Amino acid sequence: MTMEHDILLDVMNLAVDYPTGTGIFGRRRGHVRVLEDISLRLRRGETLGVVGESGCGKSTLAMALAGFVIASHGDILFDGRDVLRLDAAGVRAWRRDMQLVFQNPLASLNPRMTVHTIVSEPLVTHTRLGRGERRRRVEALLGETGLDPSFLARYPHELSGGQAQRVVLARALALNPRLLVLDEPTSALDVSVQAQILNLLMRLQAQHNLTYMLISHSLGVVEHVSDRIAVLYLGEIVEEGPRDEIFRQPRHPYTQALMAATPVVDPSKRQVHRPLSGMIPGPASRPRGCRFHTRCPRAWSLCHDTRPRPQRVGDGHVAACHLLTP
């Protein structure tokens, strides 16, 4: 089985709460739980795909890893270091080791900076490289992401979506990170450009031995690039396991529904099943018991008031559903 030193990132029982409005004098009135009991492990060099629909907490997970939102509970160990309890120097090191990439590349780039300024900014902040060395490094980074030096003097508005995402990736790689958290990195791009960026991500991963957490609503994207997959619903992991197992034998009714609802391009396989009924509840109105029972076609009395625990259903494959209780 997995050796401890293979694990780069170990998330244990992570919970995140958001305050719901403030009362008079700024006192918190209450909070909603947006992530609950999240436990995940990323091995070095692997890609963990995180899928789920709106409001499932995918992006909050990325924000919690980066420290942009404060975890209410749990631990995050990166290479054995507890990143939720770091001193200032530790935080700086963590910022170098882990980089975030967001969905809309143009919104991630300062419109008043040239590509050169954008990509060299982390080098200015975190390294003592001289001007000439920085320029060489920026050119090399752009080269790795498929952009020639003619892009150095351009501004973000002169870039296409695909080019902008390449600039974002060049900047993310500037400090030789070990972990990239990619939050819907291709969702804003056209299919043909998405394919280019996915290929680039896989090439960079192989060349730099990077570890990826790739967050997406698209099962196709996640199936294509991931080694392991975690399925989130309303702030909880309902199923997690090796990619092939999840796709060939999804065990949780939500994973099954998600797959059935994804349109395939084969017109001979038109969907005959009845889609899931009902809306996705908001985090403030999470159902009791199993969070999915309000939309689950197979829910029974136990599901209404008891939360299912994750069960082992295969090698490294867990799912949280009462139907799977032996």
Next chain:
Amino acid sequence: MNTPLLAVSGLRVGFPAPGGRRLVLRGIDFEVEEGTAYGIVGESGCGKSMTAHAILGLVPPPGSIAGGTIAYRGQDLVSGDPSAWAGLRGRHIAMVHQDPGAALNPLFTIGSQIKAIMRRHGRARSREARQRAVSLLGELELADPAALLDRYPHELSGGMQQRVLLAMALAGDPDLVIADEATTALDVTIQAQVLALLDRLRKKRGLTLVIITHDLGVVAQTCDRVAVLYLGRIVEEGDPEDIFLEPHHPYTRGLLKARPGEQTQRTPLAVIPGSVPADAANITGCAFRERCAFAMDSCRLEDPAERRLSDRHRSACHLEGGR
């Protein structure tokens, strides 16, 4: 065959540009039979939404229709009286937009927005309008429709807003609904609900649909005919079986191969190099040739004419045969 409900022929739409006019639609031809679903797919900038706006007579200025005909039940709208066209909008041809948040007025309740459309098209007097709005929302499987009428758009989720937009499109009891990326912003499980709903409405009311999307899967699952658009031109048209199982045009094939998932795990995806150019005017010959792996000399010299591959399958490419 009877007169198609909608027949678009040689449609060209242009915008003024330095040194002349820039065409964003360069001659679009297609026909939609009554009671069927017609899919238009393509990437951003290919002219999908412009086609929808042109059918409604709503090309945003300074753009204008530069040629061609748009016939609704055999009557050409382009050469006809503009007020006749305006009379069709909402009442006979309705549109559902991509972003429901932007299409709904935040200051008015759902009920008043739906009732306004019914009154506008003389489909109901005030007294009946509420009753009809309730039954319409019920038909769209929205829970507690009577209470919903008194709520404001911001109180609804994206999926509910999209259904309300659909209800507004149906409020004038139209024959043709154009859905422009109507399910793109929705989660897949909600998208599946809305697509199933459209299909049921088509069968129940005999509605005709034009579904515009970038998602090949949505079209494969819902449409009877499919057109692939590239830079303002239909490069391939056929039945779903033709387009998805035996695609001919290199662009269609490239789009299908670039889709991740299904059997592509961790292998490099087939890529269409480059991206959609901003303008077809600077490209001589075939507009796709600079990105095409099969480009030949003839592609540089002339823009390929449309070729019939079978009765119902056509492609605008110099390549021989199917594959």
